[in-house]
Amino acid sequence: MTRLAILLIAILLPFPTHSQDLVADISSHEVQVTTGFTGANLIVFGSMERSGDIAIVVEGPTARATVRQKSRMMGIWVNTDSYIFDDVPGYYAVASSKPVADMLSPATIANKKLTLDKVDFPVRKNDARAETFRQALIQRRQYRGFYSQQPGGVTVQSGHLFRSAFALPANVPMGPYNVYVYLIRDGHIQSMQKVVFSVDEIGLSATIFEAAKNYSVLYAFASLLMAIAMGGGSAWLFRRMS
Amino acid sequence: MNIYLPIAELSMNGFLLIALGLVSGFISGMFGVGGGFVMTPLLVFAGIPPIIAVGTQSCQMVGTTISGALTHYRKRMIDIRMGLVVITGSFIGTFGGVILFNWLKRVGMIDLTINFGYMVLLTSVGGIMIFESWRAINRTRPLRAAKAPKRPKRLPLGANWPFQVNFPVSNLRTSFFSPMLIGLLCGVMVAIFGVGGGFILVPAMLYLLRMPVNLVNGTALFKVVFTTGFTAILQAAITHNVDVVLAFFLLLGSVVGAQFGTKYAQKLKPEMARFLLAVLILAVAGKLFYDLAATPPSLYTHEMRYP
Numbered sequence: 090m091t092r093l094a095i096l097l098i099a100i101l102l103p104f105p106t107h108s109q110d111l112v113a114d115i116s117s118h119e120v121q122v123t124t125g126f127t128g129a130n131l132i133v134f135g136s137m138e139r140s141g142d143i144a145i146v147v148e149g150p151t152a153r154a155t156v157r158q159k160s161r162m163m164g165i166w167v168n169t170d171s172y173i174f175d176d177v178p179g180y181y182a183v184a185s186s187k188p189v190a191d192m193l194s195p196a197t198i199a200n201k202k203l204t205l206d207k208v209d210f211p212v213r214k215n216d217a218r219a220e221t222f223r224q225a226l227i228q229r230r231q232y233r234g235f236y237s238q239q240p241g242g243v244t245v246q247s248g249h250l251f252r253s254a255f256a257l258p259a260n261v262p263m264g265p266y267n268v269y270v271y272l273i274r275d276g277h278i279q280s281m282q283k284v285v286f287s288v289d290e291i292g293l294s295a296t297i298f299e300a301a302k303n304y305s306v307l308y309a310f311a312s313l314l315m316a317i318a319m320g321g322g323s324a325w326l327f328r329r330m331s
Numbered sequence: 332m333n334i335y336l337p338i339a340e341l342s343m344n345g346f347l348l349i350a351l352g353l354v355s356g357f358i359s360g361m362f363g364v365g366g367g368f369v370m371t372p373l374l375v376f377a378g379i380p381p382i383i384a385v386g387t388q389s390c391q392m393v394g395t396t397i398s399g400a401l402t403h404y405r406k407r408m409i410d411i412r413m414g415l416v417v418i419t420g421s422f423i424g425t426f427g428g429v430i431l432f433n434w435l436k437r438v439g440m441i442d443l444t445i446n447f448g449y450m451v452l453l454t455s456v457g458g459i460m461i462f463e464s465w466r467a468i469n470r471t472r473p474l475r476a477a478k479a480p481k482r483p484k485r486l487p488l489g490a491n492w493p494f495q496v497n498f499p500v501s502n503l504r505t506s507f508f509s510p511m512l513i514g515l516l517c518g519v520m521v522a523i524f525g526v527g528g529g530f531i532l533v534p535a536m537l538y539l540l541r542m543p544v545n546l547v548n549g550t551a552l553f554k555v556v557f558t559t560g561f562t563a564i565l566q567a568a569i570t571h572n573v574d575v576v577l578a579f580f581l582l583l584g585s586v587v588g589a590q591f592g593t594k595y596a597q598k599l600k601p602e603m604a605r606f607l608l609a610v611l612i613l614a615v616a617g618k619l620f621y622d623l624a625a626t627p628p629s630l631y632t633h634e635m636r637y638p
Contacts, residue, residue, distance in 0.1 A: 122335060123335065124334060124335050125334070126335040126342060127335075127342050152637040152638070153638075154635050154636075155633060158630055159630045159632070160630070164624060166623060166624075166627055167443055168443060179637065222631075225629075225630075228629075229629065229631055229632070229633050230633075232629070260340050263637075264637065290337065293337075301337070301338055301567070301571055301575070302571065305567060306568045309567030309568040309573070310564070311575070312563065312573055312578060313563050313567075315394075315579065316390050316391060316393040316394035316397075317393060317394060319582045320395060320398045320586050320589075321398065321401065322586070323398055323586035323587060323589070324586075327398075327590040
């Protein structure tokens, strides 16, 4: 499927408008979370007119993050400090054809947030703790597979076609995602293309999620009824069997 | 077989969930408890967020305990009047407990309360039970059997309190407030720890209310059905912590496990069953203590709230 798409682009691209230096697309514009969802792979691919380097950022919907710090008190580990960040992307992944530090100036890397340690979150009140908590948050998101950095994660074929895969974990946040594809030549970003997609819950799991939120009383009694039916049913079955 | 759990928002192996259900159901049927005190730590260990584990547990336990309660009812092994008084207290306790739970969640103390409070509770209940059941096991030996009947019948808790009520099925007389108070404490436990309160109620009815041994399991199950049912409604309607898909797969295992547990329990002496239950309770407490005292892999935790 993806290979076919790349092939199509490879065939079509050399002919039309020469004004477009960079063309990129993704394997799926809607990632569907169904009852059997175990995560998905998102393929970002495209073509550039002349050879260059590529950096890709995939950014997920934002949320308010509460980070808590544990310390030892009387022999046990207790949450002792916390910090709140607003607008933290739930998913953030960077892939590039070469390590970004080899291609771009530190200022550009920081500006485009091309390394994970440059991912910045709006801070409610400025204090010294913010930096420690920010780094801890990035590290925890990375550990859970929501943040990633793949230097060399973009493969370039014959100098024109590029391709990269991003893993979306099973508990990937729902909502709109932005994909930024940067074309880099001679230490500068030459052009950028933005592609969007969304992660949506569909089918039974979407119905259940909606019901639990919007018809919570009905949901409560339905789930209770299920439990009673299953418990009573098994008691009846076992009595008949013995 | 991976199943996406829509409320927990993660995917888990369905067979693993059924197996967890089987284990907790077996324990439930065997000891006359809900089995939540084993299941909640197991679910958290498997990666379910603690609050979802607690919420879903309450729904699952209704199904597990109802079959056991029905069996005991048919055999007339439930003191309905005693059960209803305990339930009344428990409802008040659960309601207060849910409010307390949400407050603890807001101030970020919920994990500590669940883990630490649970540990203290399990250690004390398990400790008392293991001590008592060990003595009871030794007492039933023929040599000492003659001594047992000579001991004076000890009065139930609340024998001198106002509002004395007769409980003819259990053949005892005590204050309305003593079973009510026990129920109230159980209710708070139910809401905070996501357990049915059976493992507290069983020893409380035995040692505090001095109820006959054969009525204890049935009456505890009778109470657990009602309180977990009430909690399940509150958890689903107010705190949105019940994952019906998770509950379904756990129930598939637990309703079957409960039947085998009930069967197996009949082959076991009551004091031996209490001894085994005490060992199990202490084992869970030990695991919780280890988790609290051992240095965690990361000192930071985080939660995301999507608009």
